Amino acid sequence: MFVEPGIDSERTPRWARSLNPSQLAAASHAEGSLLIVAGAGTGKTGTLAARVARLIDDGIAPSRILLLTFTRRAAQELLTRAGQLGSGPETDKVWGGTFHSVANRLLRMHGRGVGLDPAFTVIDQADAVELFGLVRANRVDTSGVRFPKKETIAAIYDRVVGTQRPLGDVVRAEFPWVVGQLEALPPIFEDYTRRKRTRRVLDYTDLLLFWRGMLASPEIGGEVAGRFDHVLVDEFQDTDPIQADIIHLLGDHGCVVTAVGDDAQSIYGFRAATVANMWTFEERRPDSARVTLEDNYRSIGPILDVANDVLAQSDQHFDKVLRPVRRGERRPTLTVAHDEMAQARVVADTILELREEGLALAEQAVLFRTGYHADLLELELGRRDIPFVKWGGLKFLEAAHVKDLVSLLRVLDNPWDELAWNRVLRMLSGVGPASVRNAFAAMGLGDDDERAPAIIDPLTRFLDAEIPLPSAARDEADSLRDALRTCRGEGGDEPDVAAQVEQLGHWCESAFDRRYDRPEMRRRSASAPGLGGGVHLAQPFPHRTHPRTARLDGRPGRRAPCR
Numbered sequence: 001m002f003v004e005p006g007i008d009s010e011r012t013p014r015w016a017r018s019l020n021p022s023q024l025a026a027a028s029h030a031e032g033s034l035l036i037v038a039g040a041g042t043g044k045t046g047t048l049a050a051r052v053a054r055l056i057d058d059g060i061a062p063s064r065i066l067l068l069t070f071t072r073r074a075a076q077e078l079l080t081r082a083g084q085l086g087s088g089p090e091t092d093k094v095w096g097g098t099f100h101s102v103a104n105r106l107l108r109m110h111g112r113g114v115g116l117d118p119a120f121t122v123i124d125q126a127d128a129v130e131l132f133g134l135v136r137a138n139r140v141d142t143s144g145v146r147f148p149k150k151e152t153i154a155a156i157y158d159r160v161v162g163t164q165r166p167l168g169d170v171v172r173a174e175f176p177w178v179v180g181q182l183e184a185l186p187p188i189f190e191d192y193t194r195r196k197r198t199r200r201v202l203d204y205t206d207l208l209l210f211w212r213g214m215l216a217s218p219e220i221g222g223e224v225a226g227r228f229d230h231v232l233v234d235e236f237q238d239t240d241p242i243q244a245d246i247i248h249l250l251g252d253h254g255c256v257v258t259a260v261g262d263d264a265q266s267i268y269g270f271r272a273a274t275v276a277n278m279w280t281f282e283e284r285r286p287d288s289a290r291v292t293l294e295d296n297y298r299s300i301g302p303i304l305d306v307a308n309d310v311l312a313q314s315d316q317h318f319d320k321v322l323r324p325v326r327r328g329e330r331r332p333t334l335t336v337a338h339d340e341m342a343q344a345r346v347v348a349d350t351i352l353e354l355r356e357e358g359l360a361l362a363e364q365a366v367l368f369r370t371g372y373h374a375d376l377l378e379l380e381l382g383r384r385d386i387p388f389v390k391w392g393g394l395k396f397l398e399a400a401h402v403k404d405l406v407s408l409l410r411v412l413d414n415p416w417d418e419l420a421w422n423r424v425l426r427m428l429s430g431v432g433p434a435s436v437r438n439a440f441a442a443m444g445l446g447d448d449d450e451r452a453p454a455i456i457d458p459l460t461r462f463l464d465a466e467i468p469l470p471s472a473a474r475d476e477a478d479s480l481r482d483a484l485r486t487c488r489g490e491g492g493d494e495p496d497v498a499a500q501v502e503q504l505g506h507w508c509e510s511a512f513d514r515r516y517d518r519p520e521m522r523r524r525s526a527s528a529p530g531l532g533g534g535v536h537l538a539q540p541f542p543h544r545t546h547p548r549t550a551r552l553d554g555r556p557g558r559r560a561p562c563r
Helices: 021-028 044-057 072-085 088-093 099-114 125-139 150-163 167-174 176-199 204-216 221-225 241-252 301-312 340-356 371-383 400-413 418-426 433-443 458-464 471-488 497-515 519-527
Strands: 034-038 065-069 095-098 230-233 256-261 289-293
Touching (some): 034 044, 044 230, 065 099, 095 099, 099 221, 125 176, 150 167, 150 176, 150 204, 150 241, 167 176, 204 221, 221 241, 241 256, 340 371, 400 418, 400 471, 418 433, 471 497
Parallel strands (some): 034 289, 065 095, 230 256
């Protein structure tokens, strides 16, 4: 069945009305697993949304559909579009989200089956690096020897776990300057893992490892996978080996797997993603069918001609030829610049030429891989008085002052969270690594403690026991104790999270004055009510190196947050 896009027929399901033949074949596929090879601009999002809507229309309970994407926004967009194409509010019951968010949710429900306390805390990448720093400082004597920094150790660990390759192979191939310290790394990794377990914290990779472990468990694997009848995965070319294992284990337990991706758009190898997951999909799922989407709705013919010619030179790829739906004759140009400064001048010249041709500045964009690649271009645009806005910067929850406040909330939720305590104690005047180690010892956060947590938790010890701190920190520590006691509900009912945020935010103000430039902006967001109640607190902070950013059309621009 093919319905011309835009035709409305009462006999045609809503989800099928705007699909071309290939998209319709993908959305309506019924038997076995499915690999959708979706070329760039071929409408994969609409196809995946239509498939979700079709499954619901066919009687699949929405709560038994799992939709995995790489961003929350992508999941929300897919489910919104699926709702518009089908049963509307029913899509709210679909399990949609990132691999990590779904893993977090499932581990809270089933984690005890693999020995995991469901009251764990999740640490982000920056916290994981800090934990490696603590382990490194206590495990390795670096005097007189050049030992890898904590960031390098964390990167090696992530690479080993993410790619599932032996440590020696990873170090020799990607970190050759660390080969001399190779034997010192396994004990550091063991300490890092032990500290996480005794403190009830997981890093992002742990979420995936434990999810895979649950699915591989003979005791609970069937129960966990049995929650779902269908699992659909977006951007499958960007999955790493652990994520691919999770998908295939779900399939082995009876879930119908739909994987969507484009092997020509695999660019996240530096994060352990491997396009081989797409190329081996049909080997691991022998029951699968393949549908290829080739009608491109985004670009014109001359651009697609270049893309097809480049792709054809690849030694290994899925056969596809992108066909243009849009008409246009303007050919792309390739300009080779002598150096980065010359490149910036060429870009600025082109922007002004297009403006003279009638293309407004607001309709032009310059793309770059990472923020620092734009530095020279920004200088050139500023020199020529070309207004612009730079999109990017830290996420709100990654800003240093927000992590300070969140660390205080974390020690309330999990008093054994060593990383959170490290950040909290370092907020006090005069507290450095040595003071933190002394405080940890007094609070029962021993370096090599493999025992189960003691009856008296570290927060209680901090509030009630004599903790060795520098004299400059004692008054601040006393006021912090008062704030934490209030948030703990001592002497009354425990306040809700919003009230805790307000109380701790007030305490943070003096710390921000000492630690950061422009502290008034940070105080404003930290003391604003609602972080725990769902009110968005993001406040824009002027980027120090780009004080005059503006939109290309000259209106005031949104500025990137500073750290």
